[in-house]
Amino acid sequence: MTTEVTILNHDGIAVLFVDNPPVNALGASVRAGLRDGMRKILASAEYKAVVLACAGRTFISGADIREFDREMAGVGINEINSLFEKSEKPVVAAIHGVAFGGGLEVAMGCHFRIGAKDAQYGQPEVKLGLIPGGGGTQRLPRAIGPVRAVEMIISGDPIRSGEALELGLIDEIFEGDPVAAGVAFARKALAEKRALVPLRDNTSKLAAAPADHALFKDVAAKAIGRKRGLEAPMACAEAVSWCFDVPFDEAIKREWELFVKLKAGAESKALRHIFFAERAGSKIPGVAPDTKPRKVSSVAVLGAGTMGGGIAMSFANAGIPVRLIEVGQEALERGLGVIRKNYESAAARGGITSETADKRFGLIEGAVGIESSAEADLVIEAVFETMAVKKEVFSKLDAVVKPGAILATNTSFLDVDAIAATTSRPQDVIGMHFFSPANIMKLCEIVRGDKTSPDVLATVVSLAKSIGKTPVVVGVCHGFVGNRMLLPRIQQASRMLLEGALPQQVDAVATKFGMMGPLAMGDLAGLDIGWRSRKDSGLTSPIEDALCERGRFGQKTGAGYYRYENGSRSPIPDPEVDALIVETSRELNITRRTFDDGEIHQRLIYPLINEGARILEEGIASRASDIDLVWLHGYGWPARTGGPMFLADQIGLTEIRNALYAIAEADKDELLRPAPVLERLAESGGTFASFK
Ligand code: NAI
Secondary structure, three states: OOOOEEEEEEOOEEEEEEOOOOOOOEOHHHHHHHHHHHHHHHHOOOOOEEEEEEOOOOOOOOEOHHHHHOOOOOOOHHHHHHHHHHOOOOEEEEEOOEEEOHHHHHHHHOOEEEEEOOOEEEOHHHHHOOOOOOOHHHHHHHHHOHHHHHHHHHHOOOEEHHHHHHHOOOOEEEOOOHHHHHHHHHHHHHHOOOOOOOHHHOOHHHHOHHHHHHHHHHHHHHHHHOOOOOOHHHHHHHHHHHHHHOOHHHHHHHHHHHHHHHHHOHHHHHHHHHHHHHHHOOOOOOOOOOOOOOOOOOEEEEOOOHHHHHHHHHHHHOOOOEEEEEOOHHHHHHHHHHHHHHHHHHHHHOOOOHHHHHHHHHOEEEEEOHHHHOOOOEEEEOOOOOHHHHHHHHHHHHHHOOOOOEEEEOOOOOOHHHHHOOOOOHHHEEEEEEOOOOOOOOEEEEEEOOOOOHHHHHHHHHHHHHOOOEEEEEEOOOOOOHHHHHHHHHHHHHHHHHHOOOHHHHHHHHHHHOOOOHHHHHHHHOHHHHHHHHHHHOOOOHHHHHHHHOOOOEHHHOEOOOEOOOOOOOOEOOHHHHHHHHHHHHHOOOOOOOOOHHHHHHHHHHHHHHHHHHHHHOOOEOOHHHHHHHHHHHOOOOHHHOOHHHHHHHHOHHHHHHHHHHHHHHHOOHHHOOOHHHHHHHHHOOOOOOOO
16 A cells, blocks of 8 residues: 555445545556555455545546656556456445546546536546547447547547536536545445446447447547647547457557557657646746735726727636726727627627627726726736837826736837836836737736736736636746747748748748748738838838838738738738749849748747747746747647747757858848857757756
8 A cells, every 4th residue: 555545444335545635646656556455455355345535626637747758667547447347346436526537547447436516527638649548548438438438538628527427427426525425325336236347348338339430430530620730639539449349458458559659759748848838837936826916806908909809808708897998989989899799709600608798798898088997906008009108108007096906018019117117116017918819819928027026926927817818927028028039930031032932932831830821920910010110210121111012011901921802811822922022132132042841940940949048048938838838829839849949959959059050141140140048058968948
């Protein structure tokens, strides 16, 4: 026995009791304890039945994911389950909280399962690039039928007790203490002399299935389609399909082999990296974990434009009332109109009911004049992006908003410290940089000013989480983490056009990698924004200036780097643009050359990683994994590569450094030379992940 697993004797019923805080993860020691405990119980005449139950807030919540980075040793789930299944004493799993992954697999080895009213059940392995490896792909289809099982295993999404009972995954729903409920159920099973048929031998739901084979394939294909470009969902479908025609023991053997293969693969490593990155992201250096957040029960958003509207929707969607404030009635009505339309079309598409849409819209109250923010606990400013306007707005906020309120800015690029300095309370000022469309994109860069107080940071981070965002704390610099790294990518795309590539070629390389192309993205955002700001500061960008001079601002004018048919957002290559690019190169005496896809890929990605390295060294991001989160949740970076900094570590920093030297040399651009920290890490064989 191990310290995490004990046997409690409830008058002849053995409770195999797991106590491995915080979430009863199924680590090696717990697995050993379960096996040894079960052997003891089976050998003792004292016990007539067994209950598997857990201490604390949940049943076994899943594997200990840290083990996945090593060779997995010790007792396996299959060994434990075969003891449960061979037992002549009834074995009952009493589930409260969650039974995910290995937790559900162990429960499915038991003869009976009962669940607390609000318990959840799932096989989320696919989210880590894996298939269930402890029999889940074979027992779940036997429990609930192959069609629903393949859907659950590919999506990775859990079900609740009501559905689990209906599907036959559990036998009963209980209220109160799992141990007491489990013991009571075990006594009932004994009294009723219930037959002990392990799921492995229960093929009743499979017997009906061959007729459903076409449906199975159809459901699996649709579920895979929702997870485009990933390997694990296909592996899940394949493994579950063995339930039709591969004997149980052979299928279990193949399942384990496939699990081990995926575990060692790049996709699973990247997805596991993201899993840990998200957990690490909540730890903010310099803010004690027990810092008491401020109370936020009323929120005001200033500016009902593109971003203000989306931000207000994010709060309303989470059930938090919000006041949306504009300078005048007309602008307010326009902003509210856009929000109403968004909700109406979400309801029309069936994403939410029209009652939900009405309820959410009802939580947004429009108001005119900055004074309406006086009583808010949090004000988020989303007005025009110029320093003069921001300063004016913040000094007004300082005058009207109650003391102790948090004043946040949604600025994309501007200096949050300079904005804070216009108030008498810089400790209460912070950046909350949402991404467009703000009601959908998960990223929120939390910009920590020089003087931002720890409790303001803690409050805003937890509030961002409560509205379903992924907060990443960053420091003050031009463009923060995401937009600052985006710049070299856009510059490189534009330079490659001048040197010989065409928009469709550059974007195709990015799309193949799994992201929207930088030029199509430019068309979406609008090329005129950069053009106007270049004109103000006397800068040029030859191709983009030429496009804008011809009125090609992007999607909004039906033409940019591409042309767009009426109302469509699909970019169509335009020979007129190709000619304009070739002509611009000629005017600048640039001899055009051919680019291969590999070079384009490197030039889109390596300079961006280089900027990430500088950001890391300057302490603008606290860890490389935070930079990855920014790109994954704010810019659609493909999850299967784990984010730019993780990808760089996988490629090897020496290779990145050498390629950057070549790019800098070709471009005659000092800024493209490897950042000092990249040089040092490449020299010492280090990684961004290990950079402290
Ligand atoms: P927008 O032009 O769509 O909206 C700005 C709104 O603010 C306008 O409706 C305007 O009437 C209102 N406004 C101006 N002064 C005001 C005042 N004193 N009080 C109340 N309302 C006022 O601009 P957008 O795109 O929503 O941008 C807003 C902020 O969000 C900017 O700082 C921008 O850099 C930032 N941002 C924009 C993103 C985007 O993709 N558009 C992404 C992330 C941040």
